[in-house]
Amino acid sequence: MVTQETTLREATVGPTRPEPTIEVTARDGGGRTTAWTVGETTAHTPLLLARPGLPLPPGHGVLLGPGEAVPTEAAGPVVVLEGGFSVSPAGDRPYPTGVWSRVTIDRARRLEGQLSLRRGRPPTSDIQIADEEYGDDETTDVTGIPEVAPVVSDEGAVAVFAEAGSAARDPAVLMPLLLEAREKTGPGRLLYAPGIGLPHQLALLVYAGVDLFDTLAVERASLDGLYLTSEGVFPAATTRFPLSGLDGLGIPAVMDPQALLAHNLAVHDRELAIVRAHLQNGTLRELVETRVRAHPASTAALRHLDLHGLDVLARKIPLTRDGHVHANTMESLSRPDVVRFRERIRNDYQPPEGADVLVLFPCSARKPYGLSRSHKVFARVIGDVQKAARIHEVIVTSPLGVVPRELENTWPAAHYDVPVTGAWDPMERAMIREQVAALLAKGGYTHVVSHLGASTHALIADFLPEGTPHTGIPHPTRYEAKDLLRAALREATRQGNAPAWPRRRLADAKALATWQFGPAAADALFAEADDTGGRPPVIRVFSGGQRGKQLAQVVPQRGLLSLTIHGAKALFAGGQAKVVEIDDFVPRGTVFAVGVKQADPGIVPGDEVVLVHDGEVRGVGPAVAPGPEMTVLKRGPCVEVRHHV
Secondary structure, three states: OOOOOOOEEEEOOOOOOOOOEEEEEEEEOOEEEEEEEEOOEEEEEOEEEEOOOOOOOOOOEEEEOOOOOOOOOOOOOEEEEOOOOOOOOOOOOOOOOHHHOOOOOHHHHHHOOOOOOOOOOOOOOOOEEOOEEOOOOOOOOOOOOOOOOOOOOOOOOEEEOOOHHHHOOOHHHHHHHHHHHHHHHOOOOEEEOOOOOOHHHHHHHHHHOOOEEEOHHHHHHHHOOEEEEOOEEEEHHHOOOOOOOOOOOOOOHHHOHHHHHHHHHHHHHHHHHHHHHHHHHOOHHHHHHHHHHHOHHHHHHHHHHHHHHHHHHHOOOOOOOOOOEEOOOHHHHHOHHHHHHHHHHHHOOOOOOOOOEEEEEEOOOOOOHHHOHHHHHHHHHHHOOOOHHHEEEEEEEOOOEEEEHHHOOOOOOOOEEOOOOOOOOHHHHHHHHHHHHHHHHOOOOOEEEEOOOHHHHHHHHHHOOOOOOEOOOOOOOOHHHHHHHHHHHHHHOOOOOOOOHHHHHHHHHHHHHHHHHOHHHHHHHOOOOOEEEOOOOOEEEEEOOOOOEEEEEEEOOOOEEEEOHHHHHHHHHOOOOOEEEEOOOOOOOEEEHHHEEEEOOOOOOOOEEEEEEOOEEEEEEEEOOOHHHHHHOOOOEEEEOOEEO
């Protein structure tokens, strides 16, 4: 029985143990790749911890039990378990890692002398066979739960999510607990989930925040004669797939336990390498949505993760990035970066002042929309309208709902692809209706023109003002439709005055700022703005005319406003800046964690942050790390400095 709180530590050969360091090298969702350094040894997570003697290629970590000697051939970090310490998401008590207590595994006798599973039975996974939950026929030795604190030990760089095994039986339990465990662990430590993580589950668990895995789940599946793949789990006795390293199909793998184990471990190791590659490429979410199709419980787990982890994950996902969003599944609608875009439209975005004629357009396959043939046609029609500066263009689309023209270069509006079938599914219909209704509720529009296809117009028709012309018939790009659109826009703008184009571009830039910074910050930044320069999509914002002070510039590559020192000072003076407090130096190039004293916890990677020392603005630039990581981690870049004093 475990009767006291115990800890997990990193061990190195030698009399002393250097302090470990963690440097984040890539992020996607709640997942990350890190350089984990202990002394002269550096490993890269997500990482597999394997017990000595297993048929695995080099490059993984080594997992040892109490009193076991460190292998002389160990090339990676060595994790020595001293009983097992856990992070308690409940917050009231720590949990012992019972998986490392005395456990009897009867099935292990089938492979006695071939496969040594000396310690601990990996807890159950989401696999179901013959409608029975996998593993219910075995029980572990129940350990005592010590009533001690603190929840997280002060020793070492690794914390254990010990209740992962029991929680994994129910996705509705696992994901909230895992999110809490990740938050309580903090960015300065690696989170280890013992006993869970078959190959098809690794992408999701990494996306949720797990850094370290072990081989126990794979070993137990091998004992039960299961053939593992990245796409799911199959009974080895009837599987018609080749074993790794063997030729031919239909090998009865259960008759060769060692070959089955070697295959399953190789698949596990290879899948973790694939996960790392997708994480570094910023496409981990796409991989997750593919892998969770292997089992209904995995799909449910992703949905629970999106449901409970929206705020947590959205704080870590960059505001702008390269690559594409492939919105291929229903779960794509609940991606944290997609939901963040929609929420900012509903809660923060304010349409440009003076643009009181709303025209609704369909999306296009090419992004940004303005580069597509159809939207170039729409632009020519608008160019024929004398008072075009009054027209506000908004694109209706899935999975984003509505995209104002001035936001079309932002992430993910300029970076998504969606399957086009000509019909909206129920979730898309509800989302689009909600977004259109929220936009119209902001007020300010005297006229609305719908240049949408028939099905999309019918979807939102009950929200539109009575008498709204529908010009997108028989098809938005047909000559007849263009003539209808031109006539409707001329009629809508016939009465009233239009703002001058420099004033309209200033209003567009401020509308973008409301989405990017929030309405209060946009007011502070544009309080003295009075002129613009450049040609769209590049717009420069000035105070005191074009010969005065430049405050910001819309950069199409990012789709966002990039601040100058003057703009940073305006935000800071108005109390609306996201601030990073630095030591006494002039920031140039990149500000690293070692030079950061404090950081706004609300900073998201890609945010414009103001570098300040002792109340003095020293520089400005985009954040490359979330605010909490800047002060917790001791290594790694935090801010890319664009301008400094």
